[in-house]
Amino acid sequence: MSRVFNFSPGPSMLPEPVLRKAQQEMLEYGTCGMSVMEMSHRGKDFMAIATKTEADLRALMGVPENYKVLFLQGGATSQFAMVPINLLRGKTKACYVQTGLWSEKAVAEAKRFAEVGIAASSKEGNYMSIPRRTDWVVDPDAAYLHYTSNETIGGVEFQEIPDAAGLPLVCDMSSNILSRAIDVSRFAVIYAGAQKNLGPAGITVVIVREDLLGQALAHTPSLFDYRVQADQGSMLNTPPTYNWYLLGLVLEWIKEQGGVASIEQRNIRKASRLYDAIDASDFYSNPVAPEARSRMNVPFRLREASLEKPFAQEAREAGLVTLEGHRSVGGLRASIYNAMPEAGVDALIAFMADFERRHG
Template identity: 70%
Template sequence: MARVYNFSAGPSTLPTAVLEKARDELLDWGGTGMSVMEMSHRSKAYVGIAEQAEADFRALLAVPADYKVLFLPGGATGQFAAIPMNLLRGKTKTCYVNTGIWSEKAIAEAKLYSEVLIAASSKDNQHTAIPARADWKLDAEAAYLHYTSNETIGGVEFHSVPDSEGLPLVCDMSSDILSRPVDVAQYALIYAGAQKNMGPAGIAIVVVREDVLGQTLPFTPSIFDYKKQAENGSMLNTPPTYNWYLLGLVLEWLKEQGGLAAIEALNTRKADKLYAAIDNSPFYSNPVDPACRSRMNVPFRIANTDLEKTFLAEAKAAGLVNLEGHRSVGGFRASIYNAMPEAGVDALVDFMAGFEKQHG
């Protein structure tokens, strides 16, 4: 069997060590004689798996004691609705920053529950730069300020925490969570789907400060009620148990890599190599302002678009797959999350140089 370098934006590549451990434990976890997939989520064995995953997540991200960590079904998209249901708390307005397609999806959902005020938007520059903070317009009466820290499709990433002017700060970190240290205390809520940087699709993590819990809209479904989920250990209903287990294995792997400071250094090195290959070539280009380029998702183009299919076919033959850009923007995109080894980026850079030499 030959493993490829998988540059998919999500579901994305997982660490080989994690897959190997899951394979070895598939039929018999911990001497129980059964797979994790077969366990009751109420069993002592599974509760131990869940509790260890939460402990590892808290340790990696240095989550303060007054925050709940929830493991929930529905992915990040489910949280687009759950956030206003939980955080409006008697208010009618919310503030959102629009930096790309995922911001827009969150905004569209929030409009079903609140009057959404667009604090800033990069739509005019085709989402290639983050609007200057001085130009943002916030409403002090809003329930919270929401932004997306990394736009998977456009390749735009916040490299610092924006000033929320006292509003509770909410962040969708789906595609860069655990890629670097974060000061959780600056946020009222952080959420992320797992399938980009933490594990398989089907589960999301919500990190929420306790003081914003308990004032949900009256029609909020129980599984979207953060307080009820917190009171039930994220097991108000049967959770996506195997996904939670795999996410836990990824957290163990991250600890073995040296934690978030070490993984950030690796991610920076990988991104620097790929951007250098693009910037130092007249053949390739990246549209994003260098000040906010993503270290997770790197979109790029070639001047002669007629060569795109050839590029993808030859890359696949070289073991480099899922480099197609999102259907809404075209071109190419290399997603180089935590689990993408540096050797994968090196192989892509070498392939790009060879392709340019042959076709440029």
């Protein structure tokens, strides 16, 4: 077996110990004589997995008591709609910060339900920075303020939680959840698709403050109502049980690594090493304003764009895969989520130096 270093933006690498544990427990979980995939979601074995997973997530993120944690389907994209559906609460307006293609998508979906105001946008500068907080115009009549803490495509990340000017703060944390310590109590809603830092695709975590529940738009299908999902323990219908279990294994792995604080230190080391290598060369470049650079997704260009395809090809042959940039922006991108080992980043840096020697 020769596992590669996979720099995919998502679905992305899972920690190898998680895959091994899943492999070991595949045919028979504990002594129950069946795989987790085959269990009733209401049986005691799965309920124990579900309960422990929620408790571990709460402990790792420091989720306060007055928040519900939901494990849903539909990906982060479903939350682009569920957020306005659940949070408008009699209001008609919602406020969004636009920092890249994912926040654009969130805006487009919210427009189906609300009058959307853009508090700030970095679109004119091609989404290479985060608009200065002092320049934001936050509508006090909006039901909430939404932002995307890490733009997976552009490689732009908020380094701090922005001041929400008294509005409920909503965050799409899909591509940096659990990569750094955050104060959950600053948020009304946090949501994240799992397929980057949490587990495999197919399960979506939503953390929602309790006082916001129970006021979904009229005619909201039960599945899309946070209140109903919270009351039913995310089991209004059959949940994605195996993904829930794998998410639990990823959380156990994070605990074994020393928790979020130590994962964060490792992420800082990985990102700094890669950005330093890019900045030290005039063969590679990263266009993002240094203070807005993402620790998770590192886009880069080659001085000669015609070398980008050969770069990705040769890297693949060297066991460094999925380095192509998003189809909408081109170039190259290294996604270095929690599960990417430091050795993977070091191997990429060594490959980059070697490629530059041969082609620079």
